[in-house]
Amino acid sequence: MDINDLFGSMPLLILLGIVALVVLILLSKMFVNVGGREIAIKERRYLGAKMPPGRVVATEGEVGIQADVLKPGLHFLLWPLESVVRKVPLIEVGAEELGIIEAVDGEPMPPGRIFAPDRAENAHNNFQDPIAFIKQGGVKGIQLRTLPPGLWPIHPYLFRVSVAKATVIPPGKVGVVTAADGDQLDAGRLHGKAISNHRNYQDAEQFIASGGQKGPQVEILTPGTYRILTQSISIEDGTETKHGLFFVRHYDATIINENQIGLVEALDGAPLDPRDYVATPVQGHDNFQDCNEFITGGGQRGPQKDILLPGTYYINPLVFKVIPESAKEVKPGEVAVIVSNIGKDPGEEVRKVMAAKVRERMEREEQEHVEQAAARLDKLGDENRNVAEIQEDLMSGDPADRRLDEGAHEAYVVPEGYRGIQETVVGPGRYYVNTLAITPIVIPTTNQTVEWTAGEVNQSFNPFEVISKDGFTMQLEVRVVFRVKPEDAPFMVAKIGSIDKLIQNVMHPLIDSIFRNQASESSAMAYLQNRHEEQERAEARVRAHLLKYHVDVVNVLICHIHLPAELMKTQTEKILAEQRQNMYDAQREAEEKRIQLARISAQADNQKDLMAATVGVDIAGKRSEQRKAEADGEAHYILATGKAEAEKVRLMGEAQGVAYHEQVNALGAQGVALVETLRVIGEKGVRITPDVMATGSNGDGAGGGLGTLLLLNLFRDRLPNGGGENGGKPTGGNGDGNGAK
Numbered sequence: 001m002d003i004n005d006l007f008g009s010m011p012l013l014i015l016l017g018i019v020a021l022v023v024l025i026l027l028s029k030m031f032v033n034v035g036g037r038e039i040a041i042k043e044r045r046y047l048g049a050k051m052p053p054g055r056v057v058a059t060e061g062e063v064g065i066q067a068d069v070l071k072p073g074l075h076f077l078l079w080p081l082e083s084v085v086r087k088v089p090l091i092e093v094g095a096e097e098l099g100i101i102e103a104v105d106g107e108p109m110p111p112g113r114i115f116a117p118d119r120a121e122n123a124h125n126n127f128q129d130p131i132a133f134i135k136q137g138g139v140k141g142i143q144l145r146t147l148p149p150g151l152w153p154i155h156p157y158l159f160r161v162s163v164a165k166a167t168v169i170p171p172g173k174v175g176v177v178t179a180a181d182g183d184q185l186d187a188g189r190l191h192g193k194a195i196s197n198h199r200n201y202q203d204a205e206q207f208i209a210s211g212g213q214k215g216p217q218v219e220i221l222t223p224g225t226y227r228i229l230t231q232s233i234s235i236e237d238g239t240e241t242k243h244g245l246f247f248v249r250h251y252d253a254t255i256i257n258e259n260q261i262g263l264v265e266a267l268d269g270a271p272l273d274p275r276d277y278v279a280t281p282v283q284g285h286d287n288f289q290d291c292n293e294f295i296t297g298g299g300q301r302g303p304q305k306d307i308l309l310p311g312t313y314y315i316n317p318l319v320f321k322v323i324p325e326s327a328k329e330v331k332p333g334e335v336a337v338i339v340s341n342i343g344k345d346p347g348e349e350v351r352k353v354m355a356a357k358v359r360e361r362m363e364r365e366e367q368e369h370v371e372q373a374a375a376r377l378d379k380l381g382d383e384n385r386n387v388a389e390i391q392e393d394l395m396s397g398d399p400a401d402r403r404l405d406e407g408a409h410e411a412y413v414v415p416e417g418y419r420g421i422q423e424t425v426v427g428p429g430r431y432y433v434n435t436l437a438i439t440p441i442v443i444p445t446t447n448q449t450v451e452w453t454a455g456e457v458n459q460s461f462n463p464f465e466v467i468s469k470d471g472f473t474m475q476l477e478v479r480v481v482f483r484v485k486p487e488d489a490p491f492m493v494a495k496i497g498s499i500d501k502l503i504q505n506v507m508h509p510l511i512d513s514i515f516r517n518q519a520s521e522s523s524a525m526a527y528l529q530n531r532h533e534e535q536e537r538a539e540a541r542v543r544a545h546l547l548k549y550h551v552d553v554v555n556v557l558i559c560h561i562h563l564p565a566e567l568m569k570t571q572t573e574k575i576l577a578e579q580r581q582n583m584y585d586a587q588r589e590a591e592e593k594r595i596q597l598a599r600i601s602a603q604a605d606n607q608k609d610l611m612a613a614t615v616g617v618d619i620a621g622k623r624s625e626q627r628k629a630e631a632d633g634e635a636h637y638i639l640a641t642g643k644a645e646a647e648k649v650r651l652m653g654e655a656q657g658v659a660y661h662e663q664v665n666a667l668g669a670q671g672v673a674l675v676e677t678l679r680v681i682g683e684k685g686v687r688i689t690p691d692v693m694a695t696g697s698n699g700d701g702a703g704g705g706l707g708t709l710l711l712l713n714l715f716r717d718r719l720p721n722g723g724g725e726n727g728g729k730p731t732g733g734n735g736d737g738n739g740a741k
Contacts, residue, residue, distance in 0.1 A: 026079070029077065029079035029080065029083065030076055030077050030078075030079045031074060031075070031076055031077070032070055032074070032075045032076075032077055032084050033073075033074050033075075034070050034071060034072050034073055034074075034075065034087065035072060035087070036072045037072070037089055037090050037151065038072065038087050038088060038089050038090060039069045039070060039071055039072070039087065039088055039090065039153040039155075040069065040070035040075070040084045040086070040087045041065065041066075041069060041070075041084065041085045041086050041087070041088065041155070041156065041157060042065075042066040042068065042069070042070060042077070042082050042083070042084060042085065043064065043065050043066065043082070043083055043084075043085045044058060044061070044062070044063050044064065044066055044081060044082050045063060045080075045081070045083070046063070046080070046081050047081055048061045048062050048063040048081075049061060049062045049063065050062065050063060051063065051064050054105075055105055056104050056105035056157060056158065057105055057130060057134070057155065057157055057158050059131050059134055059135070065085065065157050066082070067130040067131045067134060067155065067158060068130065068131055069130070069153060069155050070084070071153050072153075088156050090151040090152060090153055090154075091147065091151070091152040091153075091154045091161045091163070092150075092151050092152075092163075093147050093148065093149045093150055093151075093152065093163055094149055094163070095149050096149075096165065096166045096168070096225060097149060097163050097164065097165055097166055098146045098147060098148065098149075098163070098164055098166055098227040098228075098229075099146055099147030099148075099152065099154075099161050099162070099163055099164075100142065100143075100146055100147075100161070100162045100163075100164055100229060100244070101127055101142070101143040101145065101146065101147065101154070101159050101160070101161055102141065102142045102143065102159065102160040102161075102162075103116060103133070103138055103139065103140050103141060103142075103143060103158060103159055104140065104157070104158060104159070104160060105134065105140060105158055106133065106134060106137075106138040106139050106140040106141075107119070107137050107138065107139045107140060108139070108140060109139055109140060109141045110139070113141075113181060114141075114142070114180055114181040114245075115141065115142050115143070115144050115180075115181050115204070115208070115229075115245050116138075116139035116140065116141040116142060116143050116144065117139055117144060117205065117208060117209070118138075118139075118143060118144055118145045118205045119136060119137040119138060119139060120132060120133050120136030120137060120138045121136075123136045124136065124138065126145070126147060126148075126152065127143070127145075127147070127152070127154055127155075127159055128152065128153055128154070130155045130158045130159075133158070134158075142244075142245075144204040144205045144207075144208060144229065144245065145204070145205055146204070146227060146229050147161070148227060164230060164244075166225050166226060166227050166228075167221070167225070167226040167227070167228045167230055167248050168224075168225050168226075169221045169222060169223045169224055169225075169226070169248075169250065170223060170250075171223045172223070172252065172253050172255075172312070173223060173250045173251065173252060173253060174220045174221065174222060174250070174251050174252075174253055174314045174315070174316070174317075175220055175221030175222075175226075175248045175249070175250060175251075176216065176217075176220055176221075176248070176249050176250075176251055176316060176317065176318055177201055177216075177217045177219070177220065177221065177228075177246050177247070177248055178215065178216050178217065178246065178247045178248075178249070179192060179207070179212060179213065179214050179215060179217060179245060179246055180214065180244065180245055180246070180247065181208065181214055181245055182207070182208060182211075182212040182213045182214040182215075183211050183212065183213045183214065184213065184214065185213050185214070185215050186213075188271075189268060190215075190216070190267065190268045190318075191215065191216045191217060191218045191268050191291075191295075191316075191318065191319060192212060192213030192214065192215050192216065192217045192218065193211075193213055193218065193292070193295070194217075194218055194219050194291070194292035194295075194296075195207050195210045195211065195212045196210065197210070198210070198212065200219075200221055200224075200226050200228070201217075201219075201221070201226065201228045201229075201246050202226055202227050202228055204228075204229045204245050204246070207245075208245075216318050218268070218291035218292055218295060218316060218319055219291060219292060219316075220291070220314060220315075220316045221248065222314045223314075228246050228248065229244055229245040229246055230244045230245075230246050230247065230248055251317045253312050253313065253314050253315075254308065254312070254313040254314075254315045254317075254322045255311075255312050255313075256308050256309065256310045256311055256312075256313070256322075256324060257310060257324070258310050259310070259326060259327045259430070260310060260324050260325065260326055260327060261307045261308065261309065261310075261324070261325055261326075261327055261432045261433070261434070262307060262308030262309075262313070262322045262323065262324055262325075263303070263304075263307060263322070263323040263324075263325055263434060263435065263436050264288055264303075264304040264306065264307065264308065264320050264321070264322055264323075265302060265303050265304065265320065265321040265322075265323070265436075266279065266294070266299055266300065266301050266302060266304055266319065266320055266321075267301065267318065267319055267320065267321060268295065268301060268319050269294065269295055269298075269299040269300050269301045270298055270299065270300045270301065271300065271301060272300045272301050272302040273300075275345075276302075276342070277303065277341035277342065277436075277437070278302065278303040278304060278305050278341060278342055278434070278436055278437045279299065279300035279301070279302050279303065279304050279305065280298075280300060280305075281304065281305045281306050282294060282297040282298055282299045283297065284297060285297065285299065287306075287308055287313055287315075288304075288306075288308070288313070288315050288319075288320050288322075289313055289314050289315055291316050291319045291320075294319075303436035303437070304434075304436075305342060305434055305436075305437045306434070307432060307433075307434045308322065309432055325435060327430055327431065327432050327433075328430070328431045328432075328433055328435075328440050328442075329429070329430045329431070330426060330427065330428045330429055330430075330431070330440075330442060331428060332428045333428075333444060333445060333446040334428065334442050334443065334444050334445060334446075335425040335426060335427060335428075335442075335443055335445055335486045335489050336425060336426040336431070336440040336441065336442050336443070337421065337422070337425055337440070337441045337442075337443055337489050337490050337493045338421075338422040338424075338425070338426060338438050338439075338440055338441075339420070339421050339422070339438060339439040339440075339441065339493075340418070340419055340420065340421075340422055340437070340438045341419065341436070341437055341438060341439070342419060342437050342438070343417050343418050343419040343420075344417060344418050344419065345418070345419060346412060346414045346418040346419065346420055350414060350415070350418060354412060354413055354414060354415075354423075355412070412494065413490045413491055413494050421490050421493055421494050422490065423490055424490075425443075425486055425487075425489050425490060426440070427486075441493050441498060443484055443489040443492065443493065443498075443499060444483075444484070444499065445483060445484055445485065445486050445489070446483060447481050447482070447483050447554055448481070448482055448483060448484075448499065449479060449480070449481050450479070450480045450482070450503055450507060450508075451477070451478070451479045451480075451559075452464055452476070452477060452478045452479075452511070453477045453478075453479070453559065454477070459503060461508060463475045463476060463477045463478075463560075463562075464476040464478065464512060464515050464516070466515055466516050466519035466520070467516075467519065467520060468519055468520070468522060468523055468524040468527055469519075469520055469521060469522055469523050470523040470524060472523075472524035472563065472564050472567055473564060474519060474524055474527065474561060474562065474563055474564075475560075475561075475562035476515055476519070476558060476560070476561055476562075477558075477559040477560040477561075477562075478511065478515065478556065478557065478558055478559065479556075479557045479559050480507065480511060480542065480553065480555075480556050480557075481553075481554040481555050481556075481557075482507075482546065482551050482552060482553050482554060483551075483552050483554060484499070484550065484551055484552070485550075485552060488550040488551070488552070489550075491550040492549055492550040492551060495548075495549050495550060496549055502549060502551065506546070506549060507546070510542065510545055510546075511538075511542060511556075514538050514541050514542060515538060518534055518537060518538060522534070524563055524564075524567060525563075525567070525571065527561065528561050528563060531558055531561065534558065535556060535557065535558045538556050538558075539553065539555060539556035542556050543556075
């Protein structure tokens with residue numbers, strides 16, 4: 001082809017090109033390829049009906065944005081009557097998400113509603129068929145139906161889609177749901193009633209259609225993931241919009257630890273009977289986890305009788321208030337008195353029976369105590385009072401003691417099943433009890449001690465300052481040991497309330513009064529010396545009084561009596577003096593005993609001799625008696641003989657006297673003497689011739705005389721050895737020239 005031919009065909013080529021271009025443009029307008037993850041929005045501008053007022057998308061050939069969308073694939077359009085306005089990506093809802101739909105076109109919202117009911121139901125196939133939504137009466141506004149996870153070709157001009165996170169309730173939590181729409185709450189109710197088949201609020205349509213109520217719901221969400229129409233925020237053209245039918249708030253699950261209980265108070269339900277302290281229990285509420293069962297079963301507001309044992313519970317905290325409390329433990333040596341707030345009203349008849357029973361028992365115990373105390377006090381030797389008077393004194397009591405009794409109010413003790421203080425006590429152990437329904441009062445039954453002392457001890461008061469009868473101030477330290485018998489514990493609680501109240505309000509003022517009164521009746525030293533008697537008297541009075549409070553007194557002890565220093569000094573000096581005297585007496589007694597011991601030892605050592613001597617004494621006594629008898633006989637004999645001899649001698653003497661008188665008259669006195677001397681010499685054979693003859697002259701030439709010679713012989717017989725060394729024969733001269741012959 002030459003150049004001319006080439007240039008000659010140019011118009012044809014251009015024309016063909018233009019035609020091809022036009023065809024391509026037409027084809028591009030008439031055929032639309034929609035990608036796999038997008039949709040195309042159509043618009044009709046010509047040859048169609050006008051949309052009704054208020055409508056946003058067109059249907060059935062109306063002019064405007066078409067409700068029908070082009071889904072992924074190749075589509076033919078009646079261009080230029082229809083055209084693609086835009087292509088938008090598919091709505092993607094993740095595994096833990098949901099799509100909240102707001103329709104910008106459709107029927108008006110029913111009055112009083114916030115969320116649009118799904119009148120088209122399943123006809124619109126999860127909003128994928130906008131025409132069906134419009135034609136089936138879809139309602140404008142936020143839809144109750146949500147989009148589950150997946151890819152959704154949703155018309156962006158008809159529906160606004162906000163993707164929200166699914167509601168996740170973590171372990172150990174509960175979800176409390178509040179509905180923003182629904183029917184009004186029933187009169188007097190605080191929470192919306194339970195609705196069936198709403199699938200844990202995931203089917204909002206069912207919730208509304210079945211009469212779900214606006215406000216807090218009784219049903220809760222347990223741990224898990226839920227696609228609930230919860231509140232979300234979408235921003236369109238700078239405007240923030242909140243969506244959601246339900247608002248879910250997380251609360252901790254109720255956990256009751258070991259050795260605890262859960263006390264439950266219902267905040268909703270039927271009104272509580274004003275006469276009841278706790279609600280009547282209902283069945284089937286599964287430890288208050290099924291609020292609907294509790295409400296429909298007639299559960300009442302207020303404290304509940306049922307309790308929660310250790311464990312984890314998923315309970316609606318807006319319906320039930322749970323108060324953890326420690327389990328009650330009664331230790332060995334204790335009992336628990338049960339005060340029941342539930343049960344039948346005991347009534348006047350039951351009260352009278354129990355009062356009579358208590359009165360009879362108290363009278364018997366008081367009489368036994370008075371008799372025992374009177375007997376013990378009588379043994380102390382009170383000479384001025386007999387047992388009957390002591391009994392009368394104990395029964396009448398002190399006026400101050402009676403005032404204490406008058407101030408004590410005794411509640412009623414009732415049998416099991418009645419409301420009030422239970423007659424039966426609970427022994428040692430661990431108990432899970434509802435302290436709202438029953439109140440356990442732990443009472444020790446072992447010996448309890450209260451002291452009035454200056455020392456640091458439990459349950460103690462300051463020592464008593466009392467004044468004696470003689471005006472001295474004494475300080476008394478006292479200890480009281482008491483106990484409450486298990487069978488008496490309910491009555492003690494009914495009388496005074498507790499051990500602490502007993503000590504503070506009864507024992508302390510009572511014992512103070514008793515010891516002050518007794519001290520004022522005695523002198524200080526007498527009180528000290530009669531400590532045992534005073535202690536016994538005080539114990540008897542305390543025991544008699546506390547019996548009225550069902551308390552058994554073990555003993556009352558006066559530990560110390562502190563007297564004034566000056567009185568103690570005087571008494572000490574007196575006692576020391578007495579002790580010294582006692583020491584001296586003891587020493588003297590010891591010495592006497594030592595002497596006695598020595599005597600006894602000596603007697604023991606000489607027992608044989610002593611016995612021999614004793615026998616000898618007995619023999620001598622017998623001999624003495626013998627000799628005495630002999631002597632008596634001899635004396636009698638001598639006496640008789642002597643009397644005879646004396647009479648004889650008297651007669652002979654009288655005769656001899658007469659003879660001597662006659663001789664004297666005849667011979668003279670010297671002659672008679674010489675005759676008698678010679679007669680004696682003759683009778684006795686006396687030598688009258690001496691071995692040595694000493695003579696001398698008296699100057700007149702006469703010899704010494706016969707008398708002198710006789711005397712010399714007599715003297716020689718009585719001298720030892722018969723005289724001198726020479727046999728009594730003196731020699732030598734007499735110095736006058738006369739020698740011995």
